[in-house]
Amino acid sequence: MAAVKSQPTRIVIVGGGYVGMYTALGLQKKLRSGEASVTVIDPQPHMTYQPFLPEAAAGSIEPRHVVAPLRKVLKRCHVVTGRVTKIEHARKIVTAELSDGHVEEIEYDVLVSALGAISRTLPIPGLAEVGIGMKTIGEAIYVRNHVLSRLDQAASTNNADLRKKLLSFVVIGGGFAGIETLAELEDMTRYALRYYEGVKPEEMNWVLVEAMGRIMPEVSAKLGAWTVEALEKRGIKIYLDTRVKSLEGGHVTLDDGTEFDSDTIIWTAGMKANPVLRNTDLPLDERGRVRCTAAMQVQGLDGVWAAGDCSAVPDLSRTEEDPTATCVPNAQHAIRQSKLLSKNIVASMRGQKPKDYFHKYLGSVAGLGLYKGVADVFGLRFKGLPAWFMHRSYHVAFMPTVNRKLRVLMDWTQALFYGREVVALGQINDPKSDFDRAVQS
Known part of the structure; x- marks a missing residue:
């Protein structure tokens, strides 16, 4: 009597961001034919390389080049475009609302939580x-x-108060995202003004508001x-140790008494774990992240893994000074964790012991506009052109595919010779x- 062939292990990856895509990419390279099936579920059919968003917004990179299409990259995986609404590990089922609106339950043997994080907002009047x-x-x-349309409107109005409001731009949050967004956009508008008589x-009023006493805590x-x-x-005006009290109607009120009007308010003040995790039976920490071991296995659950912004993975490079x-x-961390995660999943499937994640902080880089940047690498600090070059080299190295x-x-090379693209496509x-x-006329 012929032996019954066992079914391939069903691996479901919830989330198609850094962790989801890189883990799936690693799995499709390492898994043997017929060993497992890999399904990736995400509301978007692409992965976004977020460190390049400020340059995409400022016209140095074509926006389409900042994203990687999941179906094109993950040729041996099944990509499902849908939003996960529930995870029931007790039943080993993921519930997702697919792009056409119907709800589907997807079974799994191995689960990877790669839901990432969303913007963390505060109950500030007018923010929404x-x-x-x-x-x-x-x-x-x-x-x-x-931003570019505000320049168009400012160049077309004789109303002094409206012009002042249109040319006031506010970024709230002084982390990497806020600083790079502020610096790139300010650099773009300064370049664009040569075309606005x-x-x-x-006349431009660029403002950064940060609640802490310093910016970019990741660097020295x-x-x-x-x-x-x-x-x-x-x-650029920098307000440190300052909080926003109100933004109603674009009227910015700070807790130090400063008030002004702005028609552009960009929020980059932090992130929080995806709230979908609350609708799961996975163990969560006080910040809503999935509790994990150093090998990125979810604590107390077999066949469940997590990494990236939605996970609480012990940082072994710092646990001696702080055990928590x-x-x-x-x-x-997300990129490096996902590369080890795919190896750990395959090792676990084959009866081998997964490895702990250990990555010592090497430094940080940030772009501050064309030919401007800062870097803190291996304890050495760089500024200006060298730091800008290090910033671009680092991130293009980690750009997928x-x-x-x-x-x-190619985008950078063209911008070098022809300048930024400064046209609004509103x-x-x-x-x-x-x-x-036209129909109504």
Whole structure:
């Protein structure tokens, strides 16, 4: 009597960001034929390389080149475009609402939680109405069109108060995302003003508001202070140890008494674990992240793994000084964790022991506009052009696929010779308006 062939192990990856895509990419390379099936579920059919969002918003990189299409990259995986609403490990089922609206239950043998994080907002009056996020490619495109359209409107109005409001731009949050977004957009608008008659650079009012006493806590205090000085020399106003009290109607009120009007308010003040995790039976910590071992296995559950911003993975490089230390939510950890995670999953399936994740902090890099940057690498600090070059070299190295690396390099080369693209394509926010008017006329 012939032996019954066992079914392939069903691996389901919830989330198609850094961790989801890189883990799936590693699995499709390492798994033997017929050993397992890999399903990736994400609301978007692409992975967004978020460190490049500020440059995409500022016109140095084509937005399409900042994303990697999941179906093209994960040729041996099954990609499902849908939003996960529930995880029941007791039944080993993931519930997802697919793009056509129907709800489907997907069974698994091995689960990877790669849900990532979302923007962390605060109950500030007016924030929901006027705030703009900076975490998705859609938001980056919107921010770019919005900022350039404010220049168009300012150049067209004789109303002094409206002009002042249009030319006031506020970024709330002084982490890497906030500083790079602020610096890149300010650099872009300064470049763009050469094409706007009657609008002078000194009329622009760029403002950063940060609740802490310093910016970019990932770098040294000295480098953070230098960055503040460099930005202030460009005319950017920096408010440290300051909180936003109200944003109603675009009227910005700070807790130090400062008040002004702005038509552009960008929110980059932190992240929080994806709230979908609350609708699971996975163990969570006080910050809503999945509790994990150093090998990225979910505590107390067989066949469940987690990594990236949604996970509380012990940071072994810091546990001697702080036994409760976990890896901070950034791209550096997410990419490195996912590469080990795919190896650990395969090792576990084959009866081998998974390895603990250990990555000692090597440093950080940040771009501050064209030819400007800061870097803190191996204890050495760099500023200006060398840091800007290190920033670009580091991130293009981690950009997935050779295709995307080359496209980004080509974008940079073209910008070097021809400058930034400074045209607003606001019509994409309401593409049917012209056709609707034509129908009604």
